[in-house]
Amino acid sequence: MTDEGLRERKKRRTRQAISDAAMALFLQRGFRQVSVADIAAAAEVSKPTLFNYFPTKEDLLLDRIADHREESARVVRGRPAGVDPLTALHQHSRELLADRDPITGLNDNPDTVALREMLYGTPSLAAHLTRYAARSGEALAEALADAGIDPLTSRLAAVQITTVQMTLAEDNWRRVADGGNPDELYDGAVAAVDHAYALLSAGLAVHLGRSEVDGQ
Amino acid sequence: MTDEGLRERKKRRTRQAISDAAMALFLQRGFRQVSVADIAAAAEVSKPTLFNYFPTKEDLLLDRIADHREESARVVRGRPAGVDPLTALHQHSRELLADRDPITGLNDNPDTVALREMLYGTPSLAAHLTRYAARSGEALAEALADAGIDPLTSRLAAVQITTVQMTLAEDNWRRVADGGNPDELYDGAVAAVDHAYALLSAGLAVHLGRSEVDGQ
DNA sequence: ACGTCGAATTTAACCAAGTCAAGTTTTTGT
């Protein structure tokens, strides 16, 4: 069946054990209050082994969210024929919202809220997160370039889209953290997404009152 | 004349001494290769004093670039009557390029190049830098909001503009780091800025081939 | 000029993240 030997299986299991132990301790006591030594002990592993699997303490937590890293790129690559990238991304964002996907911030599961509280409340985690976002932007830029868009435009569009997505998510999370109910916030969140993609699509000129594009 | 006593003067001097010592050592041996203990010793100051002035090792280096933190916000606030924010920012970016301002990346001063090499080559520094950029974005968002633009649009526009500026700068720096001559790269850099602001202004729809804005 | 208050500094010890080298266990391929 799976062509992985006992070796690979064990590796995956220890990795998982470390990640599980870390997440449990983080959710229970907070990021700063848990030392990697604690985690290693809880996972019954030595400290160097832990660092062999996760390069930094921050990655221990971010590993769980890393799945979404190249999601935008995947959406662009996998879009149906005839649909332009921006529309595909817009549609995808709407679907994530409808699913109350944790990444949208529109989710009040206690663990999810606690996790985001940690993310935004711990500078080192926020910093790591933005680096993840940067990589996600690069992947999106590549996907756009492969779709025939010139490299500079691809890169600029990618960073704009990525940061806008993060901004929207942070907005939603803040509202939920303030006690808002995701279902009641849903319509507003969809409106915000629509507005954001309209801005991306049609430009800032209308809203910032620019009269014309000058060349000097 | 100056109403600062000896006390304030001394504080500024020790702060400067620490910053100078740090910069000299960083340029000479690289970021990782210098310990904060080295810097403290070179500045003839104790380690806690050093951390009293600079919260982290990274800030020791980023302090020098921090002047630009709220520059975009200042440009928007200080723009002449009748000029819209985007045009003012565009114009300002062009002026920075013409001045070969280090922040544009279009500058081959050895120290400047070495500094940016460190910035982009050291993960922890890059992470700190993006957090600085985030704060810069917040300041810009506030300035836009004060200019009468609604809060959500302000925030979205601000993050778009900020990341686009960073992307352009990184682009320029990469070309210079590859041995390019700033004066020869200048025209291309201006074209890139114009293109970027045209994108911001008129939106991505044209370039990404979007046909229409859909609402479902 | 004197003395006191408070801020800045130092000392010394400490904690936690991350690294390294050397040796030990365990899986794999033959």
Added chain:
DNA sequence: ACAAAAACTTGACTTGGTTAAATTCGACGT
């Protein structure tokens, strides 16, 4: 069954960053 390789552990070490207590030193009223 055995040898090579990979993963793991142990223990010690470096470095960023913090804390508490003791000390120096400029500010200011008398």
